[in-house]
Amino acid sequence: MFLLSLPFSLASAAELKFTNADESRAEFERSVKPFLTKHCVGCHGAKEPEGELDLTTLDPDMKSSTSGARWATLVEKLTKGEMPPEEKPRPDAAGLAATIDWAHAESKRANRNFTRRAAYENGNITPHSVLFDPKNIPPFDGESRVRRVSPEIYETFLKDAAKRPGTNQPFSPLGGTTFKDMGDPTIDEPVTATLFRNALIIVEGQTVHTVENGKIVKWNGARELQPLFDPQVAPTDAQLEAAITFQFKQILKRPPTDRELEKFVALLKRNMAEAGQVVGSRYALATVLMLTEAVFRMEVGSGQPDEKGRVRLAPREIAFAIGYALTDKGPDSQLLAAAATGGLGTDEGVTQQVRRLLDDAKTDKPRILRFFREYFGYDKASYVFKEANSGGGTIDFPGHDPGSLIADTDRLIEYILEQDRDVLRELLTTNKTFVAYRTAADWQKKLVEARKKFDAEKKANPEKYKNREFNPPVKMVCEAYGLSDFPEQQPVELPKDQRAGILTQPSWLVANSTTFDNHAIHRGKWIRERLLGNVVPDVPITVDAQLPNTPEKTLRERMAVTEQAYCWKCHQLMNDLAYPFEQFDHFGRYRAMDSVVDIEATAKLEGPRRNQTKRVMQDVPLNRSGLVAHVGDASLEGPVDGAVELMHKLAASERVEQVFVRHAFRYWLGRNESPGDAASLQAAHKAYQESGGSMKELLSALLTSESFLYRVPASPEPNAVPKAASKKANS
Incomplete structure (x- = not known):
């Protein structure tokens, strides 16, 4: 879900419809063309158009032309308030609303609906000159995000965690994307059901045991979990806490917080009282595998924004981001230790860990090939x-x-x-x-x-x-x-x-x-x-x-x-x-x-x-x-x-080299590049060139870049869209 920060309701966007190109053209001439002429054509006109975007030649018929992607970019910029630039007069709300309403209605008529997923599905939308003009670098605009783990990451987790057959990998790549692992944040009911079924199978494998005459005669599970299943002796609070702590470390690679420990101990006690010792314990332990961290990659950031309005990813977020950038297993022990001891708090520390992994021949890095x-x-x-x-x-x-x-x-x-x-x-x-x-x-x-x-x-x-x-x-x-x-x-x-x-x-x-x-x-x-x-x-x-x-x-x-x-x-x-x-x-x-x-x-x-x-x-x-x-x-x-x-x-072209860098950026950051990524892209290209075309240096530059390490937190606008309107727009 996301909120469109506009000083008006988007309800009308869902109501405006065109049955043919003539209706759309008439509305374009009536409301959109005057708006563009007043606020946009001065910079994006026929004479030296900025960003290679000449709005005077942009065909309003999105069905029979190649203009759909450029219209999507224009709508995104207007919607986010990035255009017109801050130094220019702000457009009137009615004209802005009419322009965006028309674009959405025309895109639906042309079967090219503009959605938030366009940020992942359509590559190369941002004009090349916007990203690689060293004289004009837009401010960083990378948003906080949460995205589910890739099918390969989850499959690797299943191989490591499941001790019994029967688990299934439920995720599918997001269709229409340049690369398979690009940012889908959604999990539907069938996926959720499969995840929980897998969680129970994994916990059963962790707690395999045999009971005869009221005693455990054979235990093939994790030692820390055995006290939960002893039919003769009720587990102590210390044993309950030890079991929960073990499960958190096994699944999330960290101990629980005090609040989490308190909640899960209470859950264990309640489950065992209501469903019995075996079933109650297993369901409580399986719940750890359903926590957000177990199936999502967190890239939110922490702390106060710096002078540029950026927040740095939390050390654990950086550790997982680096680990999953190169492997399907996530961070190794050295990355986690660096996160815990402040080693990822500086760019130098991050660079050291990235280079360590890139140079380590023993670490399998399947994501590169x-x-x-x-x-x-x-x-x-x-x-x-x-x-x-x-x-x-x-x-x-x-x-x-x-x-x-x-x-x-x-x-x-x-x-x-x-x-x-x-x-x-x-x-x-x-x-x-x-x-x-x-x-x-x-x-x-x-x-x-x-x-x-x-x-x-x-x-x-x-x-x-x-x-x-x-x-x-x-x-x-x-x-x-x-x-x-x-x-x-x-x-x-x-x-x-x-x-x-x-x-x-x-x-x-x-x-x-x-x-x-x-x-x-x-x-x-x-x-x-x-x-x-x-x-x-x-x-x-x-x-x-x-x-x-x-x-x-x-x-x-x-x-x-x-x-x-x-x-x-x-x-x-x-x-x-x-x-x-x-x-x-x-x-x-x-x-x-x-x-x-x-x-x-x-x-x-x-x-x-x-x-x-x-x-x-x-x-x-x-x-x-x-x-x-x-x-x-x-x-x-x-x-x-x-x-x-x-x-x-083509191989001798600098542009082709830059486009290759764009695709590497897209793959390793899991999203399409935006104007605010210009500094990161140019630095990565420079590192590649100065190293004589080294892929390791390109990767090192990308995985230590501003776009990789920082986010711009979303802040509520004073005139944000009402919840009902934003829900309607997002549906």
Whole structure:
């Protein structure tokens, strides 16, 4: 829940509705355009617009344009009172209300509702120049927040805590976010029920015992909890307190406060009196697992605001934030000790702990590799179905093994991180690769089995096999990389004119493909958003996003339908960035020619061959030319020939480097960046540059930044929205 600090009620926002674009346009011309002209266009007009936002060109039709994300930003700034700036005259309440009411109503008509979750679901909303202009750094605006633990964190907790089978991980990632672990603060009734069922199973595992003749004859649980279950002797207050203290330390990694101890001892006594010793004790102990700290990450801050209006996170909050930033286990004993002894009270102390963890090879840090998996998205290759018989009655690529391709890219990223130099440039341009790195033994086993089978069949049918040669299965998996045999040493270098970085790895190419073809739209959208930092709107619900079913044409030819005026507003941001990757087929194999269906030859197939063969393919000239445009950075824009040239061009760009920093910020802080994060982002980028492209230094800068360590507490406004109105707005 949140409160919108406005000097008027938002009740009207829910009442204003548009049934068509004409109604919306009329209201825009009547009330919104005059307001923008009076209060906004002076700074955000056609001549040198601040923040790259020219309101005079912002289309009020959010359904058929790319303006939705910018309107969302404008509404957020007006709602929070951040715009117009403090030094400018304050807008009148009626005009401000009318503008925001119109924007919400139009967003609903366009099916792009503005909600608080937009802060997590839509990346790149804040203009790039606002975040990386060293001459204009907005004041810090990071809000206090509480967010639930990630599925991975809770799953790790279950593995460590549960002694019996039957527990379930109930959390799902927040849909539509750039990264999976981004700030969802909600827990519904089914999740709550699962959490409590898990809590009871965990407590049962802590208190396994056998009673015979009124005595405990076998105790397999925690020693500190045994007195609660002795049927012969009632536990003393000291034993009750010891049991509660043990449970708090086990689950929350801290002792209870005096008030908590008092409340839980009373709960234990009441439960045992009403439900019996065993059931009453277990339910009381399970309640500790349902406390806020057990399922939520607290990032609220403590103490009085400093001269900048910021409060620093409490030491325990910092310890958990650091622990969960790198691991799924939370803070280790050294982090907790530093929190308890004042070691996290200074930036230097925080830096020391962050560097300790980053340099500790024995500490498993799964969240680092997970960032690159989620950022590049190559792990989705395993979800792309490839039909076994897609042509000629033969298997297109018998060696296709998406799991192996994903593991190869994992290992390549780990290899680049081990060097920790020019990390992003290497990720985008390296021609090195690993081949079946973690599955090589399986492929060698298949090789031996296939060789035995081939020799046996050749011996049994010498005439049939006299002109056949053995085709080793290991060659099949190597074929994805253009190799004819398994490399003796890894990583192996591929031809520099064929491969350049993760986006030319078969795993990424397959992840952005379909059953039979490449997926240029996905590839172009990824580059536009993840490397160039722009916004590509969602597909309008009125658009049937299907390419023509004309397999005799190349993908580029079929994509011509997207160049119609209505589609081109969005597709001009994607198509030309994706076409260079046509030099690879949908299995990620390099190719010099494109391949399409030969309609005439397919139609001539007769008899058994017609049943065995679905399509006859033919080679056609390959067009891999592309274009970088609509970025706002002249050094980046221009034509490119092929994926390798494109990747080297992007890797040399400072903007691309900054966009990468933005995504790292988004992942490790669990939210989208806002204007007030400019100082943190610029410091992180500087640390990355000055260290020669070190990922460790980038992480260290992010995890010790103002945005990571501080919050601006919410303060009630004198004219805050009435509760009824805010409830209606939030619903």
